[in-house]
Amino acid sequence: MGKVTFRIWRGDKSGGSFNDYQAEVSEGMVVLDAVHQIQATQAPDLACRWNCKAGKCGSCSAEVNGKPRLMCMTRMDTLPHDQPVLIQPMKAFPIIRDLVTDVSWNYRVNKKIPPFKPRPPDAPDGTWRMGQEEVDRIQEFRKCIECFLCQNVCHVLRDHRRFGQTDTDGNLTSGKGPSEAELFGGPRFMIRVASLEMHPLDTVNRLPLLQKELNIGLCNITKCCTEVCPEHIHITDNGIIPLKERVVDEFYDPLMWAARKVGEALGIRRRKSLPIVKP
Amino acid sequence: MNIQTHEHDVIVIGAGGAGLRAAIEASAGGVSVGLVCKSLLGKAHTVMAEGGIAAALANVDERDNWKVHFADTMRGGQYVNNWRMAQIHAQEAPARVRELEAWGAVFDRTPDGRILQRNFGGHRYPRLAHVGDRTGLEMIRTLQDHGIHQGMAVYMECTIISLLKDGERVVGALGYYRENGRFVVFHAKAVVLATGGVGKAYKITSNSWEYTGDGHALAYHAGAELQDMEFVQFHPTGMVWPPSVRGILVTEGVRGEGGILVNSEGRRFMFDDIPENYRNQTAKDEEEGFRYCLGDKNANRPPELLTRDHVARCIRREVKEGRGSPHGGVFLDVSWMTKPGAFNNFKDPEFVRARIKDPVEHIKKKLPSMYHQFKELGGLDITKEPMEVGPTTHYIMGGIRVDAETQMSRVPGLFACGECACGINGANRLGGNSLSDLLVFGKRAGEFAAKYAKERSAGRINPQQVEQEMRSALAFLDSPLGQENPFQVQYDLQNVMQDLVGIVRTEGEMVKALERIEELKERAKRASAPGNREYNPGWHTCLDLRNLLTVSEAITRAAIERRESRGAQFREDYPEKKAEFGNRNTIISKGPNGEMQFRWEPIPEMPAELKRIIEEMK
Numbered sequence: 098m099g100k101v102t103f104r105i106w107r108g109d110k111s112g113g114s115f116n117d118y119q120a121e122v123s124e125g126m127v128v129l130d131a132v133h134q135i136q137a138t139q140a141p142d143l144a145c146r147w148n149c150k151a152g153k154c155g156s157c158s159a160e161v162n163g164k165p166r167l168m169c170m171t172r173m174d175t176l177p178h179d180q181p182v183l184i185q186p187m188k189a190f191p192i193i194r195d196l197v198t199d200v201s202w203n204y205r206v207n208k209k210i211p212p213f214k215p216r217p218p219d220a221p222d223g224t225w226r227m228g229q230e231e232v233d234r235i236q237e238f239r240k241c242i243e244c245f246l247c248q249n250v251c252h253v254l255r256d257h258r259r260f261g262q263t264d265t266d267g268n269l270t271s272g273k274g275p276s277e278a279e280l281f282g283g284p285r286f287m288i289r290v291a292s293l294e295m296h297p298l299d300t301v302n303r304l305p306l307l308q309k310e311l312n313i314g315l316c317n318i319t320k321c322c323t324e325v326c327p328e329h330i331h332i333t334d335n336g337i338i339p340l341k342e343r344v345v346d347e348f349y350d351p352l353m354w355a356a357r358k359v360g361e362a363l364g365i366r367r368r369k370s371l372p373i374v375k376p
Numbered sequence: 377m378n379i380q381t382h383e384h385d386v387i388v389i390g391a392g393g394a395g396l397r398a399a400i401e402a403s404a405g406g407v408s409v410g411l412v413c414k415s416l417l418g419k420a421h422t423v424m425a426e427g428g429i430a431a432a433l434a435n436v437d438e439r440d441n442w443k444v445h446f447a448d449t450m451r452g453g454q455y456v457n458n459w460r461m462a463q464i465h466a467q468e469a470p471a472r473v474r475e476l477e478a479w480g481a482v483f484d485r486t487p488d489g490r491i492l493q494r495n496f497g498g499h500r501y502p503r504l505a506h507v508g509d510r511t512g513l514e515m516i517r518t519l520q521d522h523g524i525h526q527g528m529a530v531y532m533e534c535t536i537i538s539l540l541k542d543g544e545r546v547v548g549a550l551g552y553y554r555e556n557g558r559f560v561v562f563h564a565k566a567v568v569l570a571t572g573g574v575g576k577a578y579k580i581t582s583n584s585w586e587y588t589g590d591g592h593a594l595a596y597h598a599g600a601e602l603q604d605m606e607f608v609q610f611h612p613t614g615m616v617w618p619p620s621v622r623g624i625l626v627t628e629g630v631r632g633e634g635g636i637l638v639n640s641e642g643r644r645f646m647f648d649d650i651p652e653n654y655r656n657q658t659a660k661d662e663e664e665g666f667r668y669c670l671g672d673k674n675a676n677r678p679p680e681l682l683t684r685d686h687v688a689r690c691i692r693r694e695v696k697e698g699r700g701s702p703h704g705g706v707f708l709d710v711s712w713m714t715k716p717g718a719f720n721n722f723k724d725p726e727f728v729r730a731r732i733k734d735p736v737e738h739i740k741k742k743l744p745s746m747y748h749q750f751k752e753l754g755g756l757d758i759t760k761e762p763m764e765v766g767p768t769t770h771y772i773m774g775g776i777r778v779d780a781e782t783q784m785s786r787v788p789g790l791f792a793c794g795e796c797a798c799g800i801n802g803a804n805r806l807g808g809n810s811l812s813d814l815l816v817f818g819k820r821a822g823e824f825a826a827k828y829a830k831e832r833s834a835g836r837i838n839p840q841q842v843e844q845e846m847r848s849a850l851a852f853l854d855s856p857l858g859q860e861n862p863f864q865v866q867y868d869l870q871n872v873m874q875d876l877v878g879i880v881r882t883e884g885e886m887v888k889a890l891e892r893i894e895e896l897k898e899r900a901k902r903a904s905a906p907g908n909r910e911y912n913p914g915w916h917t918c919l920d921l922r923n924l925l926t927v928s929e930a931i932t933r934a935a936i937e938r939r940e941s942r943g944a945q946f947r948e949d950y951p952e953k954k955a956e957f958g959n960r961n962t963i964i965s966k967g968p969n970g971e972m973q974f975r976w977e978p979i980p981e982m983p984a985e986l987k988r989i990i991e992e993m994k
């Protein structure tokens with residue numbers, strides 16, 4: 098298929114620029130292959146993250162021709178070859194180097210979410226019973242590979258630009274500081290909370306967290322997150338909207354939460370929840 | 377010595393299933409734990425596991441129990457397994473899987489609401505707890521989200537390059553942060569290695585960049601022994617086309633759900649060669665094989681689900697004898713069941729139709745990520761067309777020799793678990809036995825490392841050792857001895873191992889491989905990495921290469937000495953299995969002058985009780 102020009106952003110915290118590289122493109126090749134080829138032959142210090150090369154680990158997120166993508170799942174034959182292929186790091190997160198960004202903020206948000214706590218076992222042998230239909234909807238959320246592409250495009254997160262960045266000693270080096278940095282949890286953590294809140298066995302109430310710390314109210318359902326999700330998770334329709342409803346319910350009627358948790362434990366689907374969008 | 381130092385009782389190197397499970401258990405033991413990994417948390421290899429976790433829960437077939445699982449594991453491993461580890465594994469795996477559910481994992485369900493189990497090669501009954509074909513993701517996310525609340529400190533994107541010793545004892549580790557190239561010392565009373573495998577020594581592999589045998593090499597240099605390194609598993613079904621995805625895994629689950637292997641003549645060749653010791657357990661015809669996949673308890677498994685070593689060799693034979701697919705593999709087909717009249721010549725087609733209403737939807741539901749993977753990477757719809765597949769380097773059965781109960785190596789304070797440790801798998805691993813191995817022995821390693829740490833005071837770190845290791849690491853950047861491109865050296869090594877120490881081996885080729893490895897070692901010393909210390913992949917590759925060369929040499933030396941064919945090791949010059957090799961393991965260690973040493977270790981006599989189980993299950 099011949100040579101193609103790749104215009105790759107190179108630089109670090111202090112700034113950078115686009116550099117052009119040529120790479121030989123062959124059948125079935127993905128963008129990550131080209132980056133590796135360039136690394137091996139022309140720019141050994143070109144930084145990028147990857148692990149699985151099969152869309153399973155969520156490491157290789159970047160922006161390809163302006164679109165947030167997994168580089169390992171972006172086939173070259175879906176891109177025009179007569180103009181340079183533009184590769185940039187995710188825009189929302191602080192740069193470390195080249196295509197590598199500091200996503201540590203996400204791990205800090207995750208740690209705030211109280212862990213799963215199951216109801217007592219259903220059977221004497223210490224196990225539980227759940228139907229496949231009951232787990233289908235949270236299995237959708239649990240497909241998340243933590244590529245953080247949804248976080249990258251969410252305008253609430255982009256506008257606030259408040260991902261605190263820490264150095265390896267844990268000192269904050271940029272961003273506005275942990276308290277402000279965590280103004281909005283972002284779509285990834287909304288569906289993580291959803292996967293816990295809608296877990297048939299779980300007993301913890303995370304609605305106050307959603308409302309006060311993760312500030313679910315700031316999401317105005319633009320669905321940009323859903324559009325970029327490589328796992329095709331219906332982040333907004335199946336995750337955020339039902340959670341927003343629950344938060345509202347709880348605000349007006351705290352007994353609702355308790356009633357719902359019991360209902361879920363008994364396998365009763367909530368009256369007000371929206372129909373699940375099938376993948 | 378002005379270098380960042382972290383103090384912990386236990387430090388765990390590696391955050392895949394084994395490392396996370398070890399760190400959770402060590403934390404539960406009430407000690408301070410540090411968890412270090414080369415990638416971000418949650419990205420370790422374990423995330424890629426597809427098919428499932430093997431555990432004799434007996435949810436789908438009540439005839440299953442630990443004894444059957446034990447016998448299956450030993451048969452698959454051709455009896456050179458550490459029988460005690462195989463026993464512990466089979467006995468403890470069910471509790472470890474249930475524990476995951478208690479921590480929030482959401483497995484697929486049986487109709488009565490329990491954890492569903494699926495068929496897999498070499499397992500007599502449906503045994504693999506799974507979540508579609510993304511079981512590894514479920515496992516790692518569950519452990520990760522549980523683990524971060526247990527009080528451990530996590531150091532991400534930090535690569536360990538050396539273990540630090542005080543006399544005989546391991547007392548810490550030296551690493552660098554990928555982000556900025558800064559060195560860091562972890563001072564600890566006990567160290568657990570959980571670094572995974574070595575697949576990057578081969579050109580065609582299902583493994584990621586992380587699989588450079590770091591743990592194997594770190595342990596070797598610290599004085600531990602490496603056992604059974606010749607046993608490298610070539611998974612029969614990797615993608616072969618297009619070239620850029622060559623090696624990416626096609627889960628065995630495809631065959632477990634009824635996928636069949638066919639050659640260019642349209643022949644289902646797996647029926648042609650069924651090993652004697654599996655004949656009783658293999659289907660007589662296609663219908664019986666498919667009924668097995670659909671859960672008929674009276675049916676035997678199709679020959680596609682024979683052990684991986686055997687299936688891989690059959691595929692290689694078809695290709696070699698000119699009956700391969702256009703791109704040098706064979707066809708793996710699930711689309712056959714979507715064709716009109718697919719079940720017409722079955723004696724009882726209604727059995728199938730009652731279980732598969734809509735074959736296309738059935739495939740998509742059972743194999744979602746395979747459907748996705750071929751659609752996006754191969755441009756092919758697996759419900760309509762057959763896939764092309766061929767063997768790919770997948771897993772190493774060999775690894776750090778450890779005590780079966782505690783997972784401690786012969787070096788005091790140094791523990792190992794998961795793929796980098798050796799014992800349970802023998803000459804060939806059964807699918808699904810790795811994820812359960814990670815949980816069972818990860819837990820044990822964590823438990824005993826914590827216990828060991830509690831009973832001891834901290835050792836002393838030798839600043840000279842740290843200085844020297846840092847200097848040798850920095851030389852590639854600051855004062856390289858030559859101009860070798862580390863990527864090129866790695867590439868050349870991968871070709872050597874692929875061509876000379878691959879799926880079919882001969883003495884002559886392997887001796888040649890050793891010579892080539894010597895040359896590559898010299899070239900690796902002269903590797904240079906332009907640029908600075910910040911997130912510099914060229915430099916990281918220079919450092920990883922040292923480990924890759926060590927494990928490649930170990931694999932080759934052990935493979936030369938085992939002059940027979942057994943499990944994953946196939947010697948063209950010694951094509952038969954030999955009884956004299958059936959009771960010993962190969963051992964590699966570092967000699968007094970830094971040279972690689974080889975010896976045989978006899979396998980201790982199996983207790984009568986276990987022998988009886990094996991006899992009964994024959």
Ligand SMILES: Cc1cc2nc3c(=O)[nH]c(=O)nc-3n(C[C@H](O)[C@H](O)[C@H](O)COP(=O)(O)OP(=O)(O)OC[C@H]3O[C@@H](n4cnc5c(N)ncnc54)[C@H](O)[C@@H]3O)c2cc1C
Pocket residue numbers: 389390391392393394395412413414415420421422423424425426427428429430511512534535536537570571572573582583586590591625770771793794795796807808809810811812814
């Ligand atoms: C595609 C694929 C599918 C598979 N499917 C299955 C399956 O269905 N069932 C099954 O049982 N098995 C399966 N396996 C095998 C199984 O996934 C692996 O054997 C297992 O996950 C290994 O786990 P681990 O914890 O030992 O190591 P890993 O999960 O690989 O983790 C290794 C960790 O060590 C870290 N590390 C490595 N070197 C260093 C260093 N120098 N310094 C610091 N950290 C380091 C890495 O960052 C990583 O965190 C599959 C394997 C592959 C490749």
Ligand code: SF4
Pocket residue numbers: 250251252253283284315316317318319320321322323333337
């Ligand atoms: S829908 Fe909400 S979470 Fe998603 S991108 Fe829009 S504002 Fe962000």
Ligand code: SF4
Pocket residue numbers: 155240241242243244245246247248284285288322325326327328329330332
């Ligand atoms: S929800 Fe989708 S886009 Fe967001 S992190 Fe998970 S996989 Fe990525």
Ligand code: FES
Pocket residue numbers: 146147148149150151152153154155156157158167168169170
């Ligand atoms: S490398 Fe794993 S998702 Fe791209």
